[in-house]
Amino acid sequence: MGNILVIAARDDWPTDRVVKVLADRGAEVFRMDAAEFPQQLTLAGRIDARRGWTGGLTNAHRAVDLADIQAAYYRRPTAFQLPKGMSEPERRFAAAQARAGLGGIITALDCRWVSDPAAMSRAEYKPLQLATARQCGLAVPPTLITNSPDAVRAFAGDIAGPIICKPVASPVLIEDDELKVAYTRRITEDDLADLRGIDTTAHLFQAWIEKAYEVRLTVAGDRLLAAEIHSTTSAGQTDWRSDYQSLSYRVTDTPPVIGDAVRRLMRRLNLRFGALDFIVSPDGQWTFLEVNPCGEWDWIQHRTGLPIAEAIADELQGVPA
Amino acid sequence: MLAALAHPLEGFPLTAEGGSLPYSSEAPTGPNTRPWILRHVQRPDATQAIVKPAAVYDEQAQMSISIYDGPLPYMATHSPTVPDGNVKNPPPLDEGAKD
Structure with a gap:
């Protein structure tokens, strides 16, 4: 061996x-x-x-x-x-x-x-994730990445409902001796009235997708381990990372059409592990948000009993799914 | 002829020296120079912090073990991405190692 x-x-x-x-x-x-x-x-x-x-x-x-x-x-x-x-x-x-x-x-x-380290690096790019997910048959939110205030206003005008803003890369920084996090934010009219600073770097905006709950889908090889994430607070419903105490979890199944598309996505990105985030709408439609090539998974295993460590070990040992 | 532009940093990503988040005492700047998305940046809720048990790395077992009696550290805490706002204990990044 x-x-x-x-x-x-x-x-x-x-x-x-x-x-x-x-x-x-x-x-x-x-x-x-x-x-x-x-x-x-x-x-x-x-x-x-x-x-x-x-x-x-x-x-x-x-x-x-x-x-x-x-x-x-x-x-x-x-x-x-x-x-x-x-x-x-x-x-x-x-x-x-x-x-x-x-x-x-x-x-x-x-x-x-x-997974292959070079593939993990490449797959960190959210724009690449969205483009590849779309090509693989997954629904993705209408998205804008820009440093142009005019483009933000035009996007907000084109989208029928609310829009959100979230970081394109890491959400965390330390400044002023404090650790801070840029969580997903639903954009208000007041926000759009002052867009100074948009031109300082790339910003990502997306259409707000109505959600019944979110799904964290952990993939190890061909194994798909899905958990519903429900939140009881407004903050948690906008970005569940902002309010862990409000969350509850439930093991769920991945619809076959989503599972097939996810496996195509993982092959295209050359990833053998990924932590994927989906929104599930009130009518049951799954919308892809992102895949984290090195995403956290331990707390999901703890809260749901999903055998994620075992699935990673299976993949390392070549155990067929 | 096109040259390959892949940087070696991308082929073997490592958490940066000194940790994934460089410490800084610099204050935020004004609206014309500060990235817009940082206007609504938040301090993670310290009441949701998870205190990690004291542990040392066991070379034989190749994992951390508790300094005191009790379960293995990995069985005692399950920190999600952003457990607290402690700058001495920056959280793991859900997106993975960054250079």
Whole structure:
């Protein structure tokens, strides 16, 4: 049986759950974080005409041969920890060498990826997600991405109902010694009256889709694990991330036509894991919002009992769905 | 001839050095320079914060274990994306690692 390489931050506790499932099944796991390189993790990879990349990844407690890695789980590794005493130019140089050397060999592994890191990076782009989802047969909200106030006003005029604004990228920042989050916001007439600042960067606007509830659909390989998310508050109904205490969850089924389209989407994005968000309208129509290639899933498993860690382990071990 | 423009950062994404969210004491600027969407930025509800149990990483088990008796840390907390507004404990980003 081959080894399973797990690449994640040490304090990523959901990854602990996957490691525990794999260990209980008797799988050989080698867990590492990029932060361990080069001071706690040694790389000695070789390639020649006879064989692909072989040689070891070694830490103080175990070693794995690159040629024996059958699968790799990639989840939020942290930056290389370089030796103290380097100058800033040396640090930049060394970090680039580490990324190209260690990262290059790891991404060259001919193994089952959950998911391929380059594919995860590419799939982070919401515009790409929306375009691909649409091509795969999923309904998407009418969307505008712009730095033009005039375009915002025109979009608001074209949409029959309300519109929302949400970040195109990360919603979180720290400023003024405080952590702040830009949640999804329903736009008011007052908001539209003063659009100063739209031209400072890209902004994303979408038609507001009437919802009965939302669905977090966690995908691991061909396994679809869907949970309804219901909120009892206005804030939670606009963006469930803003009011977790108001939420309740229920395991649900994915309609076959949606499931087929999601599998096409995942193939097109070359993802083997994703946390997808859908709005389900009062008449039962599913509208795709986004796919998070490295999305959170542990709390959904906790609240619903959906076997997500087990599904990720199945995918890493090549267990048929 | 077209050159490939993929940047190596995209091929092996890592959380940035110092954490996913750089700390800053800088105050917000005015409406002409501040991204419009940040007008309605919120501090996450601290009353919904989840206190993580003290833990250390066990090299043999390759997972975190509790400092005190009790369940494994992963069994004791299930933090969703934005648990609190503590700048010393920035939340994981639902979108994953960013450079």
